[in-house]
Amino acid sequence: MSCLTVSLYVCSEFLDTFDTIDKDGTVTPAEFIKYYANVSASIEEDDYFELMIRNAWHISGGEGWCANSTCRRVLVTHLDSHQSIQEIKNDLGLKDDDFEGMMKNLEKQGVKDIAQIELASGHKYVVGKGAMTGVAAVFAPQTTAPAATTAASADAGAVKDGKFDPRPSAAATTQFRGRRAPGGQSTISFG
Numbered sequence: 150m151s152c153l154t155v156s157l158y159v160c161s162e163f164l165d166t167f168d169t170i171d172k173d174g175t176v177t178p179a180e181f182i183k184y185y186a187n188v189s190a191s192i193e194e195d196d197y198f199e200l201m202i203r204n205a206w207h208i209s210g211g212e213g214w215c216a217n218s219t220c221r222r223v224l225v226t227h228l229d230s231h232q233s234i235q236e237i238k239n240d241l242g243l244k245d246d247d248f249e250g251m252m253k254n255l256e257k258q259g260v261k262d263i264a265q266i267e268l269a270s271g272h273k274y275v276v277g278k279g280a281m282t283g284v285a286a287v288f289a290p291q292t293t294a295p296a297a298t299t300a301a302s303a304d305a306g307a308v309k310d311g312k313f314d315p316r317p318s319a320a321a322t323t324q325f326r327g328r329r330a331p332g333g334q335s336t337i338s339f340g
Contacts, residue, residue, distance in 0.1 A: 248274035
């Protein structure tokens, strides 16, 4: 089965979830609302429903525990050297290495005096230089075969076909197998 066939199948299955009235391949606002009306019936708290919708569709806003927690947040160093954490709104589909897309979104939000963007992973984009730095500068496009990777860059991800893959290498993931992530007990409770 080709990747295109699988992609079309997945897309069709996804649309079928919402396309419940006309079954015409188009999801209307009425179908979308009907779907989420059914979902909301199984969720006891309105606040939790709001959080679920905001996080699923990367909708900014919300107050208290309803506040969106899935939109990307970056550390911005401004031209005057002060730093601020900025939420990148409308980030659905924005890739980890799309610093230009992040810049455009931040500028639309009114953040214009940007000298550098830093991700939680430590990777940085220096504005004006187009240079990407961080753990072994793994975001920088490579036109030649990469040199031997260092342990730090292997743990951070890899560049493949000029694109950064943020997933850790197999060697990096084995150190956490069978162990809880740093921080101790889970905050999830069932019952």
